[in-house]
Amino acid sequence: MSRKMIAGLVGIGLLSVVGMLMAQDGFRGPGGRRGGRRGFGFGEGAFETAPVPKNDAEKKILDVLDELDRTQSGGMMNVPAHDGRLLRLLAESTGAQQVVEIGTSNGYSGIWQCLALKSTGGKLTTFEIDARRAALARENFKKAGVDDIVTLVEGDAHETVQNFKGEIDILFIDADKEGYLDYLNKLLPQVRPGGMVLAHNINAGQADPGYIRAITTNPDLETIFLSDGGGVSVTLKKRGLAH
């Protein structure tokens, strides 16, 4: 092969790589890092773009999420944006009226859920043990304009959840990994039939085998695992068949 041909082939190869990179960038759409580092580039499917706001209220919430992604994610252990979008889809599609979240951090995943609850007319009750993160979350809920539908309970959720009364449409567990089973045992009776229990960081390194056993062997429950993002278990509390 002549030198000219080799140079030509190398040139074509380089152009293809640049083309592929540009194509990836194009798929990200608006939303900066939300669409990049955390989100929905090629990692979670080539066709995903950043969420497109339907109105000003949605835009305000999405802008705050974008800002948190860019400025506050360090040390906050937030769910990836893709998992936040999943939480929103599930809450909105089920018309959730009451979501309970264990592990607020700075409010990031809670705000994704509020994006749904603002349209379903529902409420979020979220539990956090760390005072600094709870204070940040309060500020962030306010900034996103969702503080009117959020109750933040500060303290050890293993204790404080026992004061929670009422029916739960979705229970989202994202706190101390060894505590998942205790949260499930304490709150499952309040999850309505047809409601869901979602748990985050359900992956080989972090999931508590006791929790996995509990959600996969109970005939009242039906569970699948989504391994994209941080790893999410999606558990349905069955209604039971009508006879």
Ligand SMILES: C[S@@+](CC[C@H](N)C(=O)[O-])C[C@H]1O[C@@H](n2cnc3c(N)ncnc32)[C@H](O)[C@@H]1O
């Ligand atoms: C993974 S972070 C939650 C991230 C949050 N769900 C998000 O995506 O934005 C876990 C949080 O659970 C809190 N946590 C840990 N143990 C707790 C407990 N016993 N009670 C309440 N919160 C707890 C931690 O302080 C931390 O903020």
